[in-house]
Structure formats: C-alpha cells, structure tokens
Amino acid sequence: MPQAAEVFKNKQSVILELWMKNQLSDIGLRDDLMSNEDLRVQSEELVDVLVSNLTEANLNDPQSMDFEPVLEILAGISVSRAKQGFSPRETGAFVFSLKEALFEVLQNELQNDVATLYEQTLKISRLVDNFSTVTFETFIRGREEVILRQTDEIAEISTPVIRVWDGILALPIIGTLDSARTQVVMESLLQEIVETSSSIAILDISGVPAVDSLVAQHLIKAVSATRLMGAECIISGIRPEIAQTIVHLGIDLSNIVTKASLASALKFAFNTMRLEVRKKAGVSAEK
Amino acid sequence: MTILPLAKDILKVYKEQDVVLLRNRVKERAVKIKMGLVNQTKLITAASELVRNMLRYGGGGEVVVEVITRGRDNGVRLVFKDQGPGIPDIKKAMADGFSTGRSLGLGLPGTKRLVNEFDLKSEVGKGTTVTIIKWANG
Amino acid sequence: MDRIPILKMGHFLLVTIQVDLYDRLAMDLESDLIRMVNKTGAKGVLIDISAVSIVDSFMGRIIGNIASMSKLLDAETVVVGMQPAVAITLVELGLDLPGVHTALNVEKGMDLLKGMIVADDVEELEEDDDTALS
Numbered sequence: 001m002p003q004a005a006e007v008f009k010n011k012q013s014v015i016l017e018l019w020m021k022n023q024l025s026d027i028g029l030r031d032d033l034m035s036n037e038d039l040r041v042q043s044e045e046l047v048d049v050l051v052s053n054l055t056e057a058n059l060n061d062p063q064s065m066d067f068e069p070v071l072e073i074l075a076g077i078s079v080s081r082a083k084q085g086f087s088p089r090e091t092g093a094f095v096f097s098l099k100e101a102l103f104e105v106l107q108n109e110l111q112n113d114v115a116t117l118y119e120q121t122l123k124i125s126r127l128v129d130n131f132s133t134v135t136f137e138t139f140i141r142g143r144e145e146v147i148l149r150q151t152d153e154i155a156e157i158s159t160p161v162i163r164v165w166d167g168i169l170a171l172p173i174i175g176t177l178d179s180a181r182t183q184v185v186m187e188s189l190l191q192e193i194v195e196t197s198s199s200i201a202i203l204d205i206s207g208v209p210a211v212d213s214l215v216a217q218h219l220i221k222a223v224s225a226t227r228l229m230g231a232e233c234i235i236s237g238i239r240p241e242i243a244q245t246i247v248h249l250g251i252d253l254s255n256i257v258t259k260a261s262l263a264s265a266l267k268f269a270f271n272t273m274r275l276e277v278r279k280k281a282g283v284s285a286e287k
Numbered sequence: 288m289t290i291l292p293l294a295k296d297i298l299k300v301y302k303e304q305d306v307v308l309l310r311n312r313v314k315e316r317a318v319k320i321k322m323g324l325v326n327q328t329k330l331i332t333a334a335s336e337l338v339r340n341m342l343r344y345g346g347g348g349e350v351v352v353e354v355i356t357r358g359r360d361n362g363v364r365l366v367f368k369d370q371g372p373g374i375p376d377i378k379k380a381m382a383d384g385f386s387t388g389r390s391l392g393l394g395l396p397g398t399k400r401l402v403n404e405f406d407l408k409s410e411v412g413k414g415t416t417v418t419i420i421k422w423a424n425g
Numbered sequence: 426m427d428r429i430p431i432l433k434m435g436h437f438l439l440v441t442i443q444v445d446l447y448d449r450l451a452m453d454l455e456s457d458l459i460r461m462v463n464k465t466g467a468k469g470v471l472i473d474i475s476a477v478s479i480v481d482s483f484m485g486r487i488i489g490n491i492a493s494m495s496k497l498l499d500a501e502t503v504v505v506g507m508q509p510a511v512a513i514t515l516v517e518l519g520l521d522l523p524g525v526h527t528a529l530n531v532e533k534g535m536d537l538l539k540g541m542i543v544a545d546d547v548e549e550l551e552e553d554d555d556t557a558l559s
Contacts, residue, residue, distance in 0.1 A: 183325070194509060199529065228515055230528035329510075329517065331478075332481045
C-alpha cells in the first residue's frame with residue numbers, strides 16, 4: 001500500500017492543479033490584491049518545497065526541523081499578505097485549501113484501504129494545522145509591524161514645530177500627552193531651537209484634552225530643559241477647565257509663563273524680543 | 288519575556304581615568320544597537336553617576352557591559368559591583384535628597400529615572416551591586 | 426595633566442570645554458576659573474559646553490558652584506550651547522541649575538552678559554566695540 005509521502009511525490013502536479021482550482025473558485029479570492037499568475041507561482045513554490053521535504057518519518061512529527069524551509073516560505077507569504085491588506089480569513093484560506101487538495105489526492109489513491117486512509121489523513125491534517133498556526137502567527141506579526149510603523153509616523157506627524165517668527169517657535173500639541181509622546185515633543189522642540197537658534201518657544205496645549213499631574217510634570221520638564229539650553233518656553237492654550245484642574249490638583253506652574261491663547265503668547269514673545277506689530281497707516285489709500 | 292545576552296565586556300574601574308574608558312565603551316555598545324541620542328546620553332550619564340559612587344564609596348570595582356535582547360528590543364545592561372562597605376539603609380538611599388557624600392543627593396533616585404530598569408543589592412561589609420538596563424527605544 | 430584653557434575677552438572670561446569632563450578636570454576648572462575671575466576682575470564668565478555630550482550631577486554641581494562663587498566676586502556666569510540630549514537628561518536627573526544663566530550660543534551669551542552688567546558698569550563697558558543694548 002502506498003504511503004502519503006510517496007503518493008504526494010508522484011502526484012505533485014495534480015495537487016497543485018487541485019489546490020489552484022480550490023483557490024480560484026473561492027469567493028474570497030483577492031485577484032485585486034494579487035494576480036492569479038503570482039498566486040500560482042507562490043502555490044507552486046510551496047507545494048514543491050512541501051513535497052520534497054516530506055518523508056514517511058517526519059509526517060508524524062509536525063515540529064520536525066525538516067519543515068523549516070516550508071515554514072520559512074509560509075512566513076514570507078503571510079507577512080507579505082498582511083502588509084498587502086489581506087484579511088486573516090483570506091490568508092487562512094490559502095493554507096486550508098491546500099489541505100483539501102491533499103485529502104482529495106490521498107482519497108483517490110487509498111480508497112480501497114479506509115483504515116490507512118483515515119490514519120494518513122489524520123497525520124496530514126495535524127501537519128497542515130501546524131502550518132496554519134505558523135501562518136497566523138506570522139500574519140499577526142506582519143500586522144504588528146505595520147502598526148508599529150504607523151505609530152512612529154503618527155508620533156512624527158503629530159508634533160510639527162512651526163517657525164512663527166524669526167526667533168520664535170510654536171508647537172501645537174494635539175491629543176493626549178503621555179511620557180513617550182512628551183519625549184518626542186521635547187526632543188523635536190529642543191532640536192529645532194538649536195537649528196533655528198530661536199530664543200522663545202511656545203507650547204500650545206489647546207488640543208490636549210486633559211491635564212493631570214503627570215502631564216503637568218511633563219510640561220514642567222519641557223520648560224526646564226528649554227531653559228537649560230538658553231531659550232524661554234511659554235505654555236499657551238490653557239482653557240478655563242484646565243486652569244481649574246491645575247489648581248485643584250495643587251500643581252505649581254508659577255515658575256512658568258502661561259497664556260490663555262497662542263495670540264497672547266505671541267504678543268508676550270514679541271514684547272520680550274522688543275518687537276512691535278502695528279497697523280499700517282494709510283491702508284485706505286490703496287487701490 | 289526572556290532576556291538574552293549578546294555581547295559581554297568586563298571593565299575594571301579603580302581610578303578616575305577609567306571612567307572615561309567606561310563611558311566610551313558604553314557609548315560604543317549603545318550606538319551599535321541604534322539607541323537614540325537622548326537615550327544614549329541618559330544611559331551614559333547614569334553610568335557616570337554609578338561609577339562615581341563605586342569609586343567614592345566602594346573603592347572601585349568591576350563593571351559588566353552587556354548587549355541584551357528580548358525579542359525585537361535590544362538594550363544595554365550594566366552591572367556595577369564593588370566590595371565596599373555596602374549601604375545600610377537602601378530605602379533611605381533611594382529617597383530624593385539623601386546623600387552621605389559631597390554630591391547633590393540625587394545620585395541614586397535620579398539615576399533610576401534615567402534608565403528602564405534599576406536594581407540595587409547591598410550587604411553591609413560585603414559590597415554593593417547595581418544593575419541597570421536601558422532599552423534602545425525605551 | 427589636562428587643563429581646560431580660559432580665555433580673557435575684554436571684561437569677560439570664556440571657557441570652551443572641548444573634552445568630556447571627568448571629576449578631577451572639572452574641579453581644577455572650578456578653582457582655576459575662580460582664581461582668574463579674582464585676578465582679572467572679570468565681570469562675566471561664559472562657559473561654552475556645546476561640545477560636551479555628558480553632564481552628570483557632579484559636573485552640574487561644579488557649574489552651579491562656579492556661578493555662585495563668581496557671583497560672590499561680582500561676576501555673572503552664563504552657560505551656553507547645552508545640547509538638547511544633555512538638557513533632557515539633566516532635567517530627568519532633577520538638576521535644573523537654578524541661579525545659572527543660560528544662552529543658546531556664545532554670541533547670545535555675550536549679549537546677555539553685557540545686558541546684565543550694563544547698569545552698574547557703564548563707563549568700563551564703553552571701551553567695548555559692541556553696544557550693550559543691541
């Protein structure tokens with residue numbers, strides 16, 4: 001009686017055809033994300049590696065080192081799918097439909113020996129299930145990488161340092177301030193102060209939903225660090241409810257220049273730099 | 288998550304000039320794992336504080352500089368070991384404003400704020416061991 | 426033995442720290458500088474630390490000492506060019522150098538010093554080519 005490993009070796013091309021048929025007839029096929037030719041290349045590669053590494057012995061042992069090349073290819077496929085935007089179901093279907101193809105081939109060959117068929121099917125099932133687990137694990141890891149990259153991007157985007165005047169920087173903070181974010185904010189602010197040799201920086205917190213003692217501490221740190229470098233830091237955009245919380249929490253901001261709006265902070269900055277903004281005389285004479 | 292060591296150096300620090308060597312070695316390791324400039328500075332400053340304590344109170348000792356990893360994170364672990372008199376009251380030593388020497392009294396708690404992990408073990412008459420970890424993106 | 430050079434520029438002393446400090450070097454700087462302030466009757470001290478990558482609590486304390494001691498000898502101290510990473514680290518360490526004036530660079534530090542001493546030392550300053558109010 002032929003064994004599974006041997007059967008698959010002889011029927012490699014049949015497996016590929018069956019598998020392709022399964023995949024192409026699946027309603028979840030994403031030919032918008034990947035062409036059928038590419039899918040075929042991927043599938044062929046995987047079948048080839050699986051069949052050439054499968055032996056009678058390691059069929060019983062899904063954890064065998066022999067499957068390393070198979071898992072490597074699977075991991076590569078699943079990470080790239082995660083990044084292309086395939087759903088977990090679609091990625092899972094890729095492996096599950098292989099299982100069906102393998103069963104079908106096995107069934108055709110062993111239809112006269114139900115006992116062997118059952119035993120071999122069970123082993124194949126276990127093996128392919130292990131492949132699926134690895135596929136999901138790497139799929140999620142791929143997604144995590146995407147999320148991490150986006151987190152970095154958001155952190156960068158959300159802290160623009162604006163040069164409002166020669167020597168005056170403004171940094172509008174939008175969203176919650178935690179220690180990681182404060183670190184990024186502080187670093188980009190201080191770096192920009194050095195680069196533009198600005199003597200005044202305005203931190204506008206009108207976009208910060210709440211100020212608790214931790215956030216206040218972060219702000220105080222940013223102000224102290226700016227001062228150590230030889231510039232002055234003003235905090236603007238203090239809403240009435242924020243002023244209330246600050247006082248209720250007993251946070252001392254008396255050593256920090258605070259202003260209600262960015263406009264008044266700018267006015268203060270102009271004053272410090274001995275600049276004056278005036279309305280032009282005779283504007284009406286213009287045509 | 289298990290922490291695995293990747294590279295290890297042992298430096299002996301018994302005089303002040305050794306401190307510069309230690310700082311350079313720590314910097315080298317931090318740069319190698321692509322630690323950001325601010326975190327590098329925090330780590331080296333922490334090392335500088337601890338090594339001064341070791342020289343002043345422990346009569347010098349040994350520093351282990353290790354590159355470590357825990358999955359996708361890499362970091363630097365420093366172990367400062369002396370055979371000095373030890374610290375009788377660790378809790379007091381870790382409180383802001385406490386000092387027995389001529390420093391500003393923010394050595395240990397300040398140092399703790401600069402790193403991700405800080406561990407202090409001390410036995411009176413036997414010596415003190417301080418272990419710190421700074422992750423590359425921590 | 427290393428020593429950090431101290432330059433005399435008009436009424437001011439300028440110290441540019443180009444090497445990473447260790448304790449002995451910092452302590453020598455403290456005593457050299459105070460001796461120089463006394464000898465030259467300088468009105469201001471500028472310490473340029475733009476090339477310094479590490480300032481720990483001991484060196485921070487030395488800088489604070491220099492400022493307080495100079496003040497006793499009627500000279501103001503301005504620390505210029507602190508790197509962002511150093512500033513962040515010092516704040517985290519809990520050292521914000523109260524009583525020390527700071528400026529972004531030597532030029533701004535010089536302006537700051539001139540502004541601070543202009544009130545009581547007008548006639549002495551007139552020898553300077555620059556105006557104090559610029």
